[in-house]
Amino acid sequence: MPSFRKRLPRPLSPITYLVRNPGKTVPLTAVILLAVLLIAGVVAIMDSIPYSIRTIYGYSRLLLFAGPRGESQLTQEIVERFQRQKEVPVERIAVVRAAPTVVRSIVGKWPFAIIGFEQKDLAYALGRMGTRRLEGRLPKQGMAEAVVSEPVARNRGLKIGSVLMSPDDTDNFSPFPVKVVGIAQSDEWFMFADKDYIRGNHFPPIDVVLAFAPTLEDQVRLGAWARSEFKGERVQLLSFYEVERDAKEMFRILYAILNVVIGILVSVIALMVAMLMNIHQGQRLVEFGLLQALGHTRRRLLARSLTEASLLVVVGWILGVALSFGLLATFKAILLDPQAFAMQLWNPQAMAYTVAVPAVVLLVACGTVVWRFRRFDPVGIVERRLV
Amino acid sequence: MIRAEGASLIYHDHGREVAACRDIHLTVRPGEFLGILGPSGSGKSSLLYLLCGLKIPTHGRVLFDGRDLAAMADDERSRLRLGEFGFVFQQPYLVGYLSALENVLTAGGGRTDPDHALGLLDRLGLAEKAHRLPHELSGGERQRVCVARALYGRPRVVFADEPTAALDRRNGEQVVRLMNECRDGGALVMVTHDEHMLEEADRIVRLDDGEILSVEPREGRWREAGISNGIFREPDPLR
DSSP: OOOOTTTOOOTTOHHHHHHHOHHHHHHHHHHHHHHHHHHHHHHHHHHHHHHHHHHHTGGGGGOEEEEESSOTTHHHHHHHHHHHOOSSOOSEEEEEEEEEEEEEETTEEEEEEEEEEOHHHHHHHHHHTTOOEEEEOOOOTTSSEEEEEHHHHHHHTOOTTOEEEBTTOSTTBOSSOEEEEEEEEOSSOOEEEEHHHHHHHOSOOOOEEEEEOSSHHHHHHHHHHHHHHTTTSSEEEEOHHHHHHHHHHHHHHHHHHHHHHHHHHHHHHHHHHHHHHHHHHHHTHHHHHHHHHHTOOHHHHHHHHHHHHHHHHHHHHHHHHHHHHHHHHHHIIIIIGGGTOOOOSSOHHHHHHHHHHHHHHHHHHHHHHHHHHHTOOHHHHHTTSOO | OEEEEEEEEEEEETTEEEEEEEEEEEEEOTTOEEEEEOOTTSSHHHHHHHHHTSSOOSEEEEEETTEEGGGSOHHHHHHHHHHHEEEEOSSOOOOTTSOHHHHHHTOSTTOOOHHHHHHHHHHTTOGGGTTSOGGGSOHHHHHHHHHHHHHHTOOSEEEEESTTTTSOHHHHHHHHHHHHHHTTTOEEEEEESOGGGGTTOSEEEEEETTEEEEEEEOHHHHHHTTOOSOGGGSOOSOO
16 A cells, blocks of 8 residues: 655645635735735835935935025125034035026926036035046036936936026026036936036025035034024025925825825725635634534634634735835836936835734734634534534 | 433523433443434434533533543543544535545544555545545545544544435445444444444434433344453443
């Protein structure tokens, strides 16, 4: 007689049930997978908005804007106060002019500044932005020329020789066509021009101070010092601190709404999946009754049921996360990257939101199973009273 | 081995007392084939469930090897059923997604001995169908798988509750014959309303309205079966 020892799986292993009943387990896994995909996708795309803000305006980590508010004569005084202070080392102070322009984001056009540097500061500014290589050259004094970073070039579809600003472009107006003469290989977003051209052709007629500290830590301290130093004065400050604060404030309500929507979504999905699980458990009453009558303990059967539910939910979640990651990576590569739209592929917040689905499904499923087993009478099954 | 002492099973049905079994005194002895016979609703199945511990008597007690089944925890009674008893129910219940062989392996107290299970299926004429799923088997074949499952753990007692009810006469007789032949010294307690199925029984308990009417030894059969533990040469202390 042949030995079947090696060929046989453990008949009552949870895996055996899950693998042998794809008609029941695959749809349940698929529902969990799709729920995770939906939530991960929505949260990742929502999160890409503040992430875009941090990415596009991320260059503000590397400098501190300090401009006079309503009184253009204050600029020199601001410069002197930066020079006088001894609390934080300052590597360089540049007096610049800025003009408004736009970049494209996943939710439309966002304002962006083209900064006009004096010739002596241009190379330093590029270095400060982490430029690895400059394709082309720097703008010449007084000329309608600009150097942009690689993400900006990608976002706006610019090449060397392209027009960045022009008289007939309302979003990116300049009285003369401003051509791109250099593309800086950097991860930061920036557009730099010659200060004289901006001063001669753009509003507002205000010189702004850019203060650069030697390190990122010093830059943070410099921002803190400036907020304290100029508090209540006619000085407008802009650093990454303000960008972060404004982004958080802007998205606070949005995230509150998102939480409610996802909460409802999770509840609906969890109830639906739990209902399906309940139906499947109901269909297995004969099996449970039979096994209990044969002598399998209630505890063992309960543990088996809970393991099956857990495996189903965990597998659904893992597949959902993997599929979300794959689809978002594809979405990013095909649609976002060519336009330099920012999105975090590995987004812990999106993953955290998706955990709610398997957690609630598991909770409801386990509750259902426990409730069923508590009231279960195997004799009713084998006597066909409960079938 | 199993002894019922004044065991009763009283249900409350909408405030009315219904006695499924009343004051049962009965002993199941090692190796015997005990038939429980009675009309529908006479309490045969309830008596079987009392004897195997699936039901707990509301009065009196049922002892297995001197231990009161009611005093055992639920899990302990379960382990007792899995380790010491085998079951064949009225319907040939099998786990639908397991093969015949795997269904047999679900019994037997955690022991996994596929060769023994296959040997049983072979003796029951199902070796060729060991890897078929239940829906690929006929009703008679499914019930034979149930018999193999009941015998797989080498139980001390096999309880069969109307095992032939869902089968035609020929298949029914075959199942009872196989169950009796393959039990390897274990006791067999079989409930039926068809006396014809108890031709091989050593004793027949007649039941009506929840009470034992008679316990009839069938000595001829006993000797014919070659079992010589002398049960019927000793007086039954309770009946």
